[in-house]
Amino acid sequence: MKQIAEWIRTKNPELDREPGLQEDLIEARLIDSLDFLEFIYLLESFSGRPIDLGEVSVDDFRTLERIEHRFLTPAAGAGS
Known part of the structure; x- marks a missing residue:
């Protein structure tokens, strides 16, 4: 998350x-x-995997906490 915060x-x-x-x-x-x-x-x-823009919403990108949960946790690829 530190690298993402630094990008921001x-x-x-x-x-x-x-x-x-x-x-x-x-x-x-x-x-x-x-x-x-x-x-x-x-x-x-x-994350090492593509993000299908058809399967996400703007809310998935609202907070660093949500981004981490949705895209960067091991279970994130399992339809969070």
Whole structure:
């Protein structure tokens, strides 16, 4: 999660802290539509599996906590 938080910080140089685990990344505009596909590729590289955009919703990307649960835990590929 540290690397994901660091990616968010590089995209938001005005951010002087790491985003919180439950902070709404979309509401806070820390992940915008222009960077979203790059973010998907980043998650795919960390998880080692593709993300089917037809099987996810925007809510799956709202918080670092949800991202970790949905994409980066061992059971995440089993239809979380």
